Amino acid sequence: MNSEPQAEIRRVTDEDADYPKSLRELADRPKVLYIKGKWPLPETCLFGIVGSRRATPYGLEAAKRFTTDLVRQGVVTVSGLAAGIDACAHRVTLAEGGWTVAILGHGFEYVYPKENRILFKQIAEKGTIMTEFPYETPPMAQNFPQRNRIISGLSRGVLVVEAAEHSGALITARYAGEQGKDVFVVPGSIFSLQSAGCHRLIKEGARLVETTEDLLAEYGCQARPAGSERRAAAPSDELLTPMEKTLLELLSCIPVSVDELAEASGISVDRLAEGLLSLELKGKIQAMPGQLYLRYD
């Protein structure tokens, strides 16, 4: 349950001036949008990044790389705040200090999936959350596909990172095709079920991308070299204990197990627990199923 007061929610109809232009062009555009966070949206540089909810480590790594590069080019990312690739795209955008737009398939009363509640709050503060559904609409399976038309509609193009044969990401790609947007696809292993949908898109004519340069070349712009330098420590890091700092250094948005952390840091697992919980409470990291942790900020 989301406890934020309803008052913070902005209501925009398709007759308002700040209704996104790109959506206005759609025949099945939402009449009303409910919005939290930064508004209005920029008009040109939005880009959709979507993919499987059950992403593989390969998919997460790919999503991270493309998102990082795109955000450094000044792109605003759009995705569906689902688990897996969507969450990764939002998270990496925020970590890079970028602007990310999340499109919900339900009303603001709910946070779905629940693991994303911290991410939800962060996007509401630093990005934009948008839905066409009224406040009380619960998450219902039949509502999710239609929000995908907003993702593709807002975006200039859509990047599909990983998608299984019947993935919702394929629906987004289909909408994008119908709306005349570009569809880019990251290829995967031929043995991976989580890439089967991607490969079908490629066979149907979507553009295969290996690097961000491939993608940017389509728009005729030169990629700025992706800096590999580590971000400077944020000022809030000053409050961390030495152990917490060590752990943060070791964590990234690719999940790492506690065993691996113990090994890499040389701290025993019983001591690690304290640091991990404290970091989690500070909202810096998140625990994932399978004794895994990933960095949040």
Place this chain on the structure above:
Amino acid sequence: MIAKIESACLIGMEAARVQVEVNLSKGMPSFSIVGLPDASVREAKDRVVAAIRNTGFEFPSRRVTVNLAPADLRKEGACFDLAIAVGILLASEAVVPKRVPRCLWLGELALDGSIRRVRGALPLARSLSRQANSSLVLPWENIEEVSYLSGIKLFPFRDLRSVVRWLNAEGAPEPFAAASAWKPAPYDNIVDFSEIKGQMVAKRGLEIAAAGGHNLLMIGSPGTGKSMLAQALPGILPSWNLQEALDATQVHSVANALVGIGLLPHRPYRNPHHSVSPVGLLGGGDIPSPGEISLAHRGVLFLDELPEFRRDALEALRQPLEQGMVHIHRARGRATYPSDFLLVAAMNPCPCGFRGHPKKECQCSTVKIQNYMGKISGPLLDRIDLHVELPALKMDELFDEKKKSESSAVVKARVENARQLQESRYQDVKHRPRDNAHLTPRDMKRHADLTPEGEAILRATVERLGLSARSFDRLRKVARTIADLEACEKIQARHLAEAIQYRCLDRQGGMSW
């Protein structure tokens, strides 16, 4: 002519004395047994007749009536054979001893007159040893399991002939190695902690489980070593004393599961297959007999593939887990068996087993995963203090010979220290909890109090991570044990922080990804 001698039978784990009265009267030769005998007792007739004849005595050609009193207690089993035979020999004056010894007679007869082992000799003898001046005649084959008892005189015999010689004061019972100093046997053939690669969090979880008596659930993909870890658990449990060994062995004695080994050499480790029926798990049957949970008394019960177990079997575990004993009621009797065991359960993170696996792909739909997790009910999970998730091992970790981890002996030493602390702490508590896991809320206020920092962490965890409040007590108990492992009298914030890591299923969203 009438003869009265005493025997006994088991009701649950307690002995009930049974008077065997033999009356010989004139009339058509016949042999009848009364006093609610079941089929195996009624069949004693044929065994007794043959055994008496083959020992070289005449079976009286009179009307033989055997009464087993009290008449309203159902008697089952072959343990009255010896008492009936001796009663007949005394009543027919084939044997005329100067003095009939006051003792209880137990034993099944073979047709040639030799005496066979009986079921449940240990609990019978142990229960009798609590009464003053008890002496017991029993089969030689049972002497190994009861020889460690004190407070009871034992007369073991191999056959009816030597019993008669003893009655006539012509011979003495065979001497047996009396209760020599008992020592727990060392574990051999057991997985040592140092043999298990990686899985440091799981090992730590097992250490906490062993130290505080906390039940544990392991969640991990196939091949992460769940069964191996469970098998290593008995090796870090504290060594047991004679009383505990007797506690555990007497259940096995009732179940007739002791085969010439005397006392159990070490704590039992039971891992029933997931197709086990509720009766097989809890005990029961037409005539109640102990199930797996009682056979695991004072030891470890490992339930692999927990969601595959029958739901009714799992649900029935709740009461024994709470009370440390199980009550069985059947049409033909009722019984209470002890069931104080450490529950270790294991399950996959999803039906296919590969959710969260770094290499393999999970093929399960969200609904399937929810159904799978839903098979384990909340009330059962509530009785499991520790949830441990096992990450999949990487190939190089499996083959890394250089990596050394602690041996079971080192961990066991820590566990025993923690147990000692608990024992001395709870000495003067009213209902004397066995270990931290069995603390009552009232004891906890006194013995597992939190520091203000600890409370702050707990509050923050509930607010920010959505930890459900019903796991508070579990958390405090686990934190108490973690503090004990460090020999720390006050529970610090770090102990609580570690305990929270072992409640992953209580977090909001639980296992959903």
